[in-house]
Amino acid sequence: MENKTKIIVTMGPSIEKYEVLLSLVKEGARGFRINFSHGDPSQWYNYINNLKSVEKELSIPLGIIGDLQGPNIRIGQLINQINLKKDDIVQFFYGNKSETNDIPLPYEEFFKTVERGDVIQLADGAIQLIVLETSPKSFIAKTIAGGVITSRKSISIKDKDIEIPYVTEKDERDIEFACNNDFSHLMASFVESKDNIFQLKELLNKKCNKQLNILAKIETKRGVYNVEEILKVADGIVVARGDLGTHFPMETLPTIQKDLISKSIVQGKPSIVATQLLSSMLNSPIPTRSEIVDIYNAVQESANALMLTNETSIGNYPIDAVRWLKKVIIEAEKNSAIVYPVKPIENSLAHRFALGISEFSRQLNAKISVYTKSGLTAQNISLYRPYGIIYAGVPDMHTARKLSIIWGVEPYVLAADSYENGLEKIRKVLISEGKLSKGDTLIETYRFKEGEVHTIKLVTV
Numbered sequence: 001m002e003n004k005t006k007i008i009v010t011m012g013p014s015i016e017k018y019e020v021l022l023s024l025v026k027e028g029a030r031g032f033r034i035n036f037s038h039g040d041p042s043q044w045y046n047y048i049n050n051l052k053s054v055e056k057e058l059s060i061p062l063g064i065i066g067d068l069q070g071p072n073i074r075i076g077q078l079i080n081q082i083n084l085k086k087d088d089i090v091q092f093f094y095g096n097k098s099e100t101n102d103i104p105l106p107y108e109e110f111f112k113t114v115e116r117g118d119v120i121q122l123a124d125g126a127i128q129l130i131v132l133e134t135s136p137k138s139f140i141a142k143t144i145a146g147g148v149i150t151s152r153k154s155i156s157i158k159d160k161d162i163e164i165p166y167v168t169e170k171d172e173r174d175i176e177f178a179c180n181n182d183f184s185h186l187m188a189s190f191v192e193s194k195d196n197i198f199q200l201k202e203l204l205n206k207k208c209n210k211q212l213n214i215l216a217k218i219e220t221k222r223g224v225y226n227v228e229e230i231l232k233v234a235d236g237i238v239v240a241r242g243d244l245g246t247h248f249p250m251e252t253l254p255t256i257q258k259d260l261i262s263k264s265i266v267q268g269k270p271s272i273v274a275t276q277l278l279s280s281m282l283n284s285p286i287p288t289r290s291e292i293v294d295i296y297n298a299v300q301e302s303a304n305a306l307m308l309t310n311e312t313s314i315g316n317y318p319i320d321a322v323r324w325l326k327k328v329i330i331e332a333e334k335n336s337a338i339v340y341p342v343k344p345i346e347n348s349l350a351h352r353f354a355l356g357i358s359e360f361s362r363q364l365n366a367k368i369s370v371y372t373k374s375g376l377t378a379q380n381i382s383l384y385r386p387y388g389i390i391y392a393g394v395p396d397m398h399t400a401r402k403l404s405i406i407w408g409v410e411p412y413v414l415a416a417d418s419y420e421n422g423l424e425k426i427r428k429v430l431i432s433e434g435k436l437s438k439g440d441t442l443i444e445t446y447r448f449k450e451g452e453v454h455t456i457k458l459v460t461v
């Protein structure tokens with residue numbers, strides 16, 4: 001059985017081998033996030049080559065997603081990891097690299113902002129220190145909550161903002177890398193306004209000959225307050241629970257998650273729920289009960305996709321994590337009270353048509369096949385959460401990769417000289433792959449345009 005809520009995983013040393021990637025896709029992973037805050041272009045290039053080979057071997061298009069660092073402050077490079085225990089005293093200094101237990105921090109602004117008594121948060125707030133003493137290019141802090149610190153961990157000052165430009169020089173270089181290496185999506189970190197998205201789009205227009213979808217990571221107070229204007233211009237949002245947990249009291253996260261997902265449904269944009277879905281599986285092949293319940297709830301709230309982070313990048317059980325995620329998603333979809341819009345999201349013909357096709361699919365327990373040049377018809381139908389999988393024939397790989405992380409959509413790259421011809425080709429592929437079983441009903445259709453004779457075919461296998 002197929003899951004409709006999509007699975008995205010984060011690339012990293014634990015899953016870099018070809019065989020592991022192959023297994024992850026067989027288990028259900030469809031989107032692969034490369035976090036540009038870690039690793040380097042030669043490592044990312046190897047990841048992409050392997051992903052493209054897996055795509056070819058399995059004939060399954062995969063979303064290639066670059067996560068921009070954005071205006072996020074991270075410590076520099078540590079030669080050795082540092083194990084901080086409660087009450088340990090540590091020095092932070094202005095610099096890129098450290099060979100001792102002092103922590104390098106390559107941002108002058110940070111030293112101008114930090115004051116005695118401030119709380120320093122590292123690694124999404126898991127590690128906390130209190131500042132004892134400051135000087136222009138260093139400060140000393142005492143550990144409140146300890147942990148292991150490795151290179152390039154994120155760092156912030158509790159309840160203080162440090163101003164740096166939204167698109168950094170590093171982001172510009174990484175955007176160029178994404179454009180030149182067939183990425184389908186960019187995740188924009190720390191988005192706080194629609195202007196941040198416009199800035200990225202402008203840069204993409206200059207640097208890219210293809211259009212990449214922009215997924216806005218909502219992770220700060222301003223991001224949450226401005227999510228409606230952000231949703232209007234972004235192609236989707238990420239509920240980035242890691243950083244949200246450092247900017248809001250943690251007990252408010254369930255409300256924020258629900259609110260962000262329902263706002264994305266209202267605006268017809270996909271949402272992705274990320275971080276700590278299966279944290280216990282970093283070191284165990286079996287998840288906890290509470291993780292299962294969390295995943296189940298996110299599916300029923302109608303998240304478009306769920307995203308694993310360190311469980312797959314550095315975890316010990318990446319394949320088991322994806323297997324569990326899929327198992328729970330299928331269970332949640334089976335017993336579903338999944339939320340979906342019962343009225344058209346906008347009063348356009350495209351949306352009324354998409355709602356109608358979804359309703360048709362629910363009434364007939366039918367699967368759907370569409371031929372779509374831009375992918376939009378499939379994406380619109382997905383918003384209304386039909387009963388069956390939406391098999392989408394598209395003319396090119398870039399569009400297929402974009403659709404691969406959309407709820408319920410299974411893309412196929414098929415050249416066709418007409419919509420009807422495209423639909424015939426999809427049906428042949430579905431039959432040869434055994435995707436249609438005896439008794440299945442299939443709705444075949446394509447985009448509806450006023451003034452044309454339009455065919456909606458019902459096929460019973």
Ligand SMILES: Nc1ncnc2c1ncn2[C@@H]1O[C@H](COP(=O)(O)OP(=O)(O)OP(=O)(O)O)[C@@H](O)[C@H]1O
Pocket residue numbers: 010011012013035037038039040043150153154242309310313314
């Ligand atoms: N490409 C990579 N190479 C090596 N290690 C990686 C790579 N990507 C991720 N990691 C490791 O996996 C951890 C978790 O990955 P994740 O992408 O969630 O990082 P993060 O720094 O917590 O994320 P964010 O950018 O959202 O703050 C990272 O902290 C890092 O230690």
Ligand SMILES: CC(=O)C(=O)O
Pocket residue numbers: 217219239240241242243244274275309
């Ligand atoms: C994914 C991510 O960036 C977060 O949860 O903060």
